[in-house]
Amino acid sequence: MDLENMNIEFDEELAGLMEERGIKIEDVKRAIAMSEEDGDYLYDADGERYLAKKRFGEFTVYAGYAKEADTYILSSVYGHRVQMESEA
Numbered sequence: 001m002d003l004e005n006m007n008i009e010f011d012e013e014l015a016g017l018m019e020e021r022g023i024k025i026e027d028v029k030r031a032i033a034m035s036e037e038d039g040d041y042l043y044d045a046d047g048e049r050y051l052a053k054k055r056f057g058e059f060t061v062y063a064g065y066a067k068e069a070d071t072y073i074l075s076s077v078y079g080h081r082v083q084m085e086s087e088a
Helices: 012-021 025-038
Strands: 007-009 041-043 049-056 059-068 071-081
Touching: 007 025, 012 071, 025 049, 025 059, 025 071
Parallel strands: 007 071
Antiparallel strands: 041 049, 049 059, 059 071
C-alpha cells in the first residue's frame, strides 16, 4: 500500500489529540496499511468499523477507522510506549 497517497480523513479534534499524545499520522497510516495487508485487525459485527493495532519498536499505535471506497476515516487514535527490561 502506498502510504504517501493513502487517503485518510480525520477531524480537528482528533488531530489535536494526536498532537497532544505524540502520535504521528505516518505511524497511523503504517498501522492501518499493515493491518489491512495482513488482515490482522479487529472489527465490529456489522463490519463497518475496524481497529488496527501495530507495534513499532517500543511504540504501539491503535487506530479506529471506517472504510469508504479508497478512503480511511479515523474515529479514534491511541498510542503508548513501553520499555521492558530483564533483571536477570
